[in-house]
Structures are given as C-alpha cells and as structure tokens.
Amino acid sequence: MSETMKAYIEQAERDLLHTYNRYQIVIDRGEGVCLYDTDGKKYLDFVSGIAVFALGYGNKEYNDALKAQIDKVIHTSNYYYNVPAVEAARKLKAVSGMDRVFFTNSGAEAVEGAIKAARKYAYLKDKTTDHEIIAMNHSFHGRTFGALSVTGNPKYREPFEPMIGHVKFADLNDVESVKKQITDKTCAVILETVQGEGGLFPAEEGFLRQVRDICDEKDILLILDEIQCGMGRTGYMYAWQRYGVKPDIMTTAKALGCGVPVGAFLMTEKVAQNSLAAGDHGTTYGGNPLACAAVEKVLDLFEKDHIIENVREVAPYLEQRLDELKDRYDCITERRGAGLMQGLVFSRPVRDIIDRAMEKGLILINAGADIIRLVPPLVITKKNVDEMVSVLDTCIGS
C-alpha cells in the first residue's frame, strides 16, 4: 500500500465516525465489473456496493442520462410534478405490477413508509392504535427506528431500546410460528423474499403462499422487502414474481438507482386508497429529478441490455462453481441463496479469507461472521465467475 493510500485511511479513521470496520482499501474509480484503488490496483468486484451497482461501473448511457438531468434540474420539491418522477413511477409500476409508488432516499426509509402505511390502514379500519407487526428472525430491514424495530437481530436493536412497540418475531419458512403470533391486532407481516444480511435464506414457495392466505383471510397486509433481492438479482425483476405471491406493500432500493441514493415503497390500489393520504407522509429529497432520472434509465437499460436474461444464464453456473468449491473444502458447510445472491457458509469466521482475496484483487463481502456473500453486478459473465472462483480457491486454506 502506498503512503498516499495509508494517509487517506488514517485521515478517515480520524474524521469519520467509526461505525464500520472497513477493509483497508481506498476506492478511486470503477469500470465494468472492476474497481480501482487510489494506487491504481485493479479488483474484480463481487459485491457491487452491496447489490447496488447492477449495471456495472461507467455505463455510458446511464452516466449520460444523469449528466443531462444535472444540466436540466437536480432538485425541485414534491410540491410540484417533475417528468423523471412521473416516468420512473410509470416504469416501476410496469415491472412490479404494483399500483402506487412513493420514492424515498434509502431502503430504510422505504421500510419506514411501508410500516406507516400498514399502521394507517389498520387505524382507518377500527380507529384503534397499538396494532402489531410480525417480522422474521434473522431479518434485516435497515437502521432507522422503525426499520430496526422489525429487524430480527437483537444485537442491532438492544443498545437502542425502546424500539417502536408491538413487533413480534416468527421464523422464516415456519408458518406455524407465524400463526402463533397473529392476534386481532396484527396489521402486517413483513419479510424479505430472500433474506440478505441475515444469511441468504430464500422464503419457500409454500411458506409464502400460506402467509399470503392467512393475510387475505384476516385482512393483514403482507409487506415484502425486496431491497436486496429485488431488481433482477434472483432472475426475476422482483423475487416474489417467481411464485406469483404478490405483496400488498413492497419495498425496493439498492439497485433501483444503481448508485444514486433512491428507494421506494409501492402498494396496491386498495392499500393506497385506505392508508396514507395528503399530509400523512413526506420527504424533501425523495424522488427528486436526479434520482428519478437514474431509476428511469436503470429500468430502460434492464430491458435493453437483457439484464435478467444474463442473471438467468450466469446464476446456475455460479451455483455450480460454488458447489464444486463446497465439495472440496470441509470448512464450507453449505451454499445457499437465489440467482446472483449467493452465500457460502463456513464453519469458521471468513474475515481472513476476504482479506486475502482483497490482496489478490477480488472484492468479496460477508453476511454475518461465517458467510461469504456474493452479490456481483448483474452484468457479470461466466468468465468472471471462473476468475472469482480461481482466486477464492487460493484464499480458503484449511
């Protein structure tokens, strides 16, 4: 590492709040599926900014669309209409099959909005408060209070108690555990269609169907958090589309703007007509013209560049190559996930493996202490998979 890079890192550790144990690299620029650090060293990127940069770095059409919007107008206000927001909402509705869109600045904020919509829906029905939400163990929904309150990891929640009240936890893929938590006060069930941070656990079709049925029967809202698993990552625009189990409210973010901070929560017309009304919710930046120009172009490019088709072609190959690794190493106990959202589960912490990979020019990330998570740009090729596997193979050791 050069003295210059070392100095940046030291300065960062002096000036930035230390809320991350960062890897020792200062990223300078990106190109395709590769990143370069400030020393000019090249890295193959199998993280894509945590499932964000789906299109790869330096996509000319995407960059040009943002530059054009910057020259027109970057921000207005949600008190006026703007063309990128109108177009982005139309396109997002078309790919999601949902009816109404509220743009946010982040994933956590989309979850906040979803929770508010669910509570308001229940409030309008019976004019009481104290409605309950059922969330899943091992879930991750973000770091703000509402999102944290439904995050099934006590370690993240405990120092910040009290959370918002009346949240109960059940187990993903265990419908009985969900039933046990249901009361007359339940207003929503929230879950990730494929759990990301919590360990790459996909929700099973039967579980999703049964939860959907219970929700229909009792007029409970099903909120699917598609922030990480959505936007093509599993080979479907939204992971729930694989089984056709449609949510009442859905959250999306991460790859939605491919790097420009933007998220959204979407709902059916029925929920829209019976929940948040004028004055109930707002945001200064949410869905501003720059963010929405990004969303619009991302959705165009997904179609034009056949991004989902690429995921469907490359993902089985990634699974196969990871399974081969698993078979060769005793310390790898499982491979699980969906599409280009895969986890290699180890019987020991993986930090040293990730450090070694980084030295050898491969960027990986963990999910929990013992899982290597692979969430590459959705434009990767089978050759990139081979490159990744051959480097990772030399980093595992015993």
Ligand SMILES: *Cc1c(COP(=O)(O)O)cnc(C)c1O
């Ligand atoms: C990342 C993530 C969030 C939080 O999104 P932020 O943009 O970091 O606030 C919420 N839910 C899921 C499933 C995520 O992966």
